[in-house]
Amino acid sequence: MKKGVLLINLGTPQTPTTEDVREYLQRFLSDPRVIDMPAWKWKPILNTMILPKRPAKSAKLYQQIWSPDHGSPLLYYTKQQALQLQKLLPDYVVKFAMSYSDPLISDVLTEFEAAKVDDLTIIPLYPQYSTTTVGSVADDINRFFYRRSVIPNLHLITDFCDFKPYIQALAAKIAASLAEFKPDLLLLSYHGIPKSYVAKGDPYQQRCELTTKLLLTELKLKVPVKQTYQSRFGPDEWLTPATDATLKTLPAQGVKRVLVASPSFVADCLETLHELEIENREYFLTSGGKDFALVPALNADPAFTQVLRQLVLQPR
Amino acid sequence: MKKGVLLINLGTPQTPTTEDVREYLQRFLSDPRVIDMPAWKWKPILNTMILPKRPAKSAKLYQQIWSPDHGSPLLYYTKQQALQLQKLLPDYVVKFAMSYSDPLISDVLTEFEAAKVDDLTIIPLYPQYSTTTVGSVADDINRFFYRRSVIPNLHLITDFCDFKPYIQALAAKIAASLAEFKPDLLLLSYHGIPKSYVAKGDPYQQRCELTTKLLLTELKLKVPVKQTYQSRFGPDEWLTPATDATLKTLPAQGVKRVLVASPSFVADCLETLHELEIENREYFLTSGGKDFALVPALNADPAFTQVLRQLVLQPR
Incomplete structure (x- = not known):
């Protein structure tokens, strides 16, 4: 065969x-x-x-x-x-x-x-x-x-997303960043979809929430964690909280150093390398944030x- | 999961x-x-x-x-x-x-x-x-x-058809019949399809021929074996040799006792219980055959x- x-x-x-x-x-x-x-x-x-x-x-x-x-x-x-x-x-x-x-x-x-x-x-x-x-x-x-x-x-x-080796590889990638960069908060930013899709039966939101849960069990972190959704397109309501809005308000809540990971991407692309690394970094820093770091995607690891x-x- | x-x-x-x-x-x-x-x-x-x-x-x-x-x-x-x-x-x-x-x-x-x-x-x-x-x-x-x-x-x-446990189960089923009934020939009768389908790329004929080959390797038989196709429907040319035509001519060639198995069916149905067991038995016996036996399908074995x-x- x-x-x-x-x-x-x-x-x-x-x-x-x-x-x-x-x-x-x-x-x-x-x-x-x-x-x-x-x-x-x-x-x-x-x-x-x-x-x-x-x-x-x-x-x-x-x-x-x-x-x-x-x-x-x-x-x-x-x-x-x-x-x-x-x-x-x-x-x-x-x-x-x-x-x-x-x-x-x-x-x-x-x-x-x-x-x-x-x-x-x-x-x-x-x-x-x-x-x-x-x-x-x-x-x-x-x-x-x-x-x-x-x-x-x-x-x-x-x-x-609930396949143990995937969760372990993702956790290891985030842990490697945490070893070099001590954030006030870890932000898990997933690609978003319109809320209407979820209402029609798309299980994506549930799968993202499960990923976060399994990841946190694996990581056993001491820093606080927040889950957000990015990449909104068009006038519809998308899943919230939004990554950009969140990063703009975090500094006022005392979060000056943020580490961002994006578990929905297994390869870096426009949404991580530009939207997160360039745009959202800018939002965070101009809102009073001090340090912004991005966990690379799993890529060729x-x-x-x-x-x-x-x-x-x-x-x- | x-x-x-x-x-x-x-x-x-x-x-x-x-x-x-x-x-x-x-x-x-x-x-x-x-x-x-x-x-x-x-x-x-x-x-x-x-x-x-x-x-x-x-x-x-x-x-x-x-x-x-x-x-x-x-x-x-x-x-x-x-x-x-x-x-x-x-x-x-x-x-x-x-x-x-x-x-x-x-x-x-x-x-x-x-x-x-x-x-x-x-x-x-x-x-x-x-x-x-x-x-x-x-x-x-x-x-x-x-x-x-x-x-x-x-x-x-x-x-x-080339999954070893399937070939072994099929061979065991045929061997069990052979232990009780000594035929002059083993006929492997597969459900047929029109030749035009094969010409258009249907690999079925090749899969049937492979099944026969693997089965014979597994069985190590001493009796001769023939492969045929049954259940023709409509005026088109179907795969040959046809089971019915073959059973009608076998007695004249000295085959008086025939054992028939139908590897394309894993459950007995009209094509085995009626077409083979009743119709084709009749063709064989009225053409000079003496004994006709059918290997049951794998069924609930x-x-x-x-x-x-x-x-x-x-x-x-």
Whole structure:
């Protein structure tokens, strides 16, 4: 039996130019799992209000986090995760794909098919299940295999936030930062989603709260901890408390040194390297904060590759 | 983590009446995975040429295999397989479903959802993958989870004909018959499919040939063996040699005692209990054959439940 593993993350513009960012945003924001609005209502907004202006603004942000050596951090780290996992699983074919940029999920599934892989484990790289991320990946996979001639054994891991090795790797990463930086408070900032999605049954909020709980049990911290949600987009009400609003008010409450970790990202990207590291640091410091430090994502940390290996091999 | 197992087989009329057989055949023969023809072309044939007459004929066959105690053999054995597996896997929620009769796949998936099962292993009970069986099950599962809010970890086993414990259980079943009945030839009769499906990429024929090969390696037989395909339906060319044509010619070639096994069925059903046991026995005996014996399907044999358990728990 020929076995394979497919790691999937969100995607990235190919280059940090307005044109490429527009193409990426168009794909991303056209996914009905991401924007839960009828197409007839959303498409005109997307095409007349968002795609004309936002890509130029967004491209400037991407330029600030783009690596001269490696380009897109998300793409680079995902590639490293796949390469490292391939070394740990020499009998498997390990590949990675992206939901909204090359290599696209359907293209990579076609590669697995051509390679005659007959047992495929698919790991969307989102520890906390959400309809907006893992749900979208599952839809892509369903579309690919619907009415397909050959369907391999499929193992789809839709959530791993309560998988002990993941919690341990995340705790170790935070503990390493705590050994060098003593904060007044640890802020756990998760990517947010609209409250209406949760009301419709998305278990994401519950998965984030569970992650925080398991993480704190593992860490046995003495510093206070706060959980927030970041990356709000559009006019809807999103999960609260918001990361930015929280960081603006913390100094007045006596928190002068803050350590921020973002457990919903396993690879650094615009939301961590710019939104947290640049924007939110600024909010905190201009509101009276003294020191701001960010825990890096698990990225190419070999401990995380071990988590992925164990996810693939886990006894049932 | 709450784990579940779903066993799936084809289906059965609820009772062996013309009315119930019609409902069942309508569902079965309306599946585009089963009849690979555009609906505009097939529906009129189905509705004017098949559904008016065939159900009455078919109901008479079902009446001959219906168990006074247990009703439909396929439903009974599938239920037994699920009950036995539940005992072997007490920490799992084990259920079964049918593609074309109650309990339907979508209904049982809804039950797993209501039970908050977050890790689900799905085993279509067809050892040899075919688009017409496992492909259809996969489509049902895809349809159920497409755009669904909550998607559990999913493990879909699409083929297990080369899974060693299955081959061993099947070999043991055949060996048990051989201990009591010494045939001139062992006939392995698989359910057939149209040749055009194979040409379009259905790997079923290859999977049947592999099963035969692995089985013979395991059995180390002295009697000759022949592989055939049964259950042809409609005017298309199906895989050959055909079981019925073969059984009609074997006696003239000196085969007077034949043992028949049907590795594509893990539960006895119309195709084994009537088509093989009654019709094909008759063909063989009226063509000069002396003795005809049929190896029972794996059915509720505890050895097969162990195969299912190992399929669920198999190390990756």
